[in-house]
Amino acid sequence: MENQKLIASKARTPIEIVSVATRTPARARGRVPQGCRISDDCRVSVDDPETDVVVELTGNVPVGRELVLRALGNRKHVVTANKALLAHHGEEIMRRADEVKRCVLFEGAVAVSIPIVKTLRESAAANHVTAITGILNGTSNYVLSQMSDHDADFATALAEAQRRGYAEADPALDISGEDAAHKLALLASLAFGVPINLEAIDFEGIQGIDALDIAFAKRLGYRIKLIAQARKESDGLVAGVHPTFVPMTSMLSQVSSSMNGIAVQGDLMGSAFLYGSGAGGRQTASAVLADLIDLSNRYDFDFAGGAHNMGFRHGPRDAKDSRYRRDRFGACYLRLRIEDKAGVLAKVSKALADAGISVDELLQDGGQEGQTNLVVVTHDIGSGQLIEALPGLQAAAGLGHPAVVYPVLGDH
């Protein structure tokens, strides 16, 4: 209603809100256009023969699934911002949409102020995307920024995120990396033309991050960020969400507070980076309206051809293209708590050499009470190599503490 005149000047077919379903109809009254029906039953909107497009903003997976499939069954286009729904049921939904020749658009589902869905589906269409690397969860990034820039501890930073409305009352989905994994599942599908496959994505959250490692990161020229990355290697895809050492020279390291940032690498376009808000009512409205205007301007309502909802044709494809690998690593950061006495460094160095791990940087901090921290940034290593090396390293360190290990973001 706010930008009506502007929207009308952009849309070929007029866009009219004819029906709204909400749990709180009283709140909607007076806030919808004249003549718009209000109901507390989604099916009233979804079954309404006057509706061409259903906009799904429930944020709920089972409700969203029922609603979207019912809308498609009624041959309506769908615009949704429900990332969890698409991460879990995207394949079912997209195949159904293709069958009925309708669109499911979802720019609002990932990093709302960043046009990443359109960029991957349309702008990068002629590229073999080689990697997509993002900071996709604003709450986690806010917490990490507070810990890094203001020396806040985890609990204080999280409480502040909740106070500011960035985090949900139950922030588990944000903090655990699962929300970022939902988004990465969608982006990987768009980027690589493979089915949405949430199960293939390992995720790890920011709960256990020690202020000590944040401090070491700074000293070494990195920031710890919750990085969601999917990349193509010669023998398959690698995708995961992990707290990661990001070089301060990288644009991703500059993404602070609750902002999101996404780097895309393609074989023609090279590297691009996009940055913006990851959440917010107005920002989500902007993305949803862009999808609606797109529908009004550019999609044939009858869909002569394939729908290409994910920017590629579904159907049989080379199995290699959609195989996810889990045995990849790159450079990594290792912190060992060691005895502060002569000979320990030599033992650790020998354990590293025995495992064939070559060292890029090494740092030992002051230490107290007979203990100190030995920090190693390695060159590229395999995850098998790392797993094999850890017991020997921990034995050499002599204190029985497990090693702290984080990946270091490379030039993928």
Add this chain to the structure above:
Amino acid sequence: MENQKLIASKARTPIEIVSVATRTPARARGRVPQGCRISDDCRVSVDDPETDVVVELTGNVPVGRELVLRALGNRKHVVTANKALLAHHGEEIMRRADEVKRCVLFEGAVAVSIPIVKTLRESAAANHVTAITGILNGTSNYVLSQMSDHDADFATALAEAQRRGYAEADPALDISGEDAAHKLALLASLAFGVPINLEAIDFEGIQGIDALDIAFAKRLGYRIKLIAQARKESDGLVAGVHPTFVPMTSMLSQVSSSMNGIAVQGDLMGSAFLYGSGAGGRQTASAVLADLIDLSNRYDFDFAGGAHNMGFRHGPRDAKDSRYRRDRFGACYLRLRIEDKAGVLAKVSKALADAGISVDELLQDGGQEGQTNLVVVTHDIGSGQLIEALPGLQAAAGLGHPAVVYPVLGDH
């Protein structure tokens, strides 16, 4: 030819290169698909009844204009990367395209690896864009980065840019700010829904930048960048290209070497920032192919409705919306060469106070031979206020040197 299979999987209508026109047909042979005609006369391609789309990559304004208008006259869609052509003749071309109901797409014309045309036209479609701020010329940015990061002088940095192929043999268009003005003219039209109006854009280049000001910028927490900005104020638009003090906290300040970066502000989406290569053959191919795939998928070849080539409808609109103002300023950096003796600072301070200019930061450097530099960063001032104040300030400085003045990038 390289990514044929991929492109075919994205395009609804097969894309086939049927005719190529080049000044060097011999070089094209063996590098085009079988059956593709090669000629040294553009008109052979443009008049070919088999061609649906003409891709114009001449980089020449009069040749490009003739070619594009002729293609539209033949009812062909056009994809072009010719920013100078569109900056000078875009209105004529877009009106012609609307008349014949054909598309003129031009993602490759501005910051090739950044999908800024699509972002403004489609992703931000529901927004009143309030400002667009960019580093749009890679050569200038390379030169400034070399001067700032490696203490190179202007001539050395420019020679290095030429050696690396960033700058043309005659780099005047880059260095003068004119190339950035061409691009800004297109972006302002897309962002604000106004006619392309190159004449409304003031531009100033980087030729005269003194290493001293680059050093002062660093000390004050800024980088000098060639900033192209168009913003909407209550009584009109302001657009210009100027060397500008950019706070190091801004994403734009992180754009180094020959890269491009563009910040977009909209009333719904808030701030977004996009970053990528501004030039390169493969990068341009990526943008041109994205436009071709878009044509194949989404535009009706017969154009039932309006073409919306610039993302808005041409036609009568509120004159206020397209009025450009030139009397705007904001915060600014002022450097005065002053006599290094008691009383001068007081005189300059009085001149500033008399002009109603309030000071944000003030810095005086060591000085030698009885002279020193007085640097002032002001709060927001009007350009009239500044012009009025300069004679008094220069008189107070006492040495007859003109003041060095640069705008400081604000939160527009």
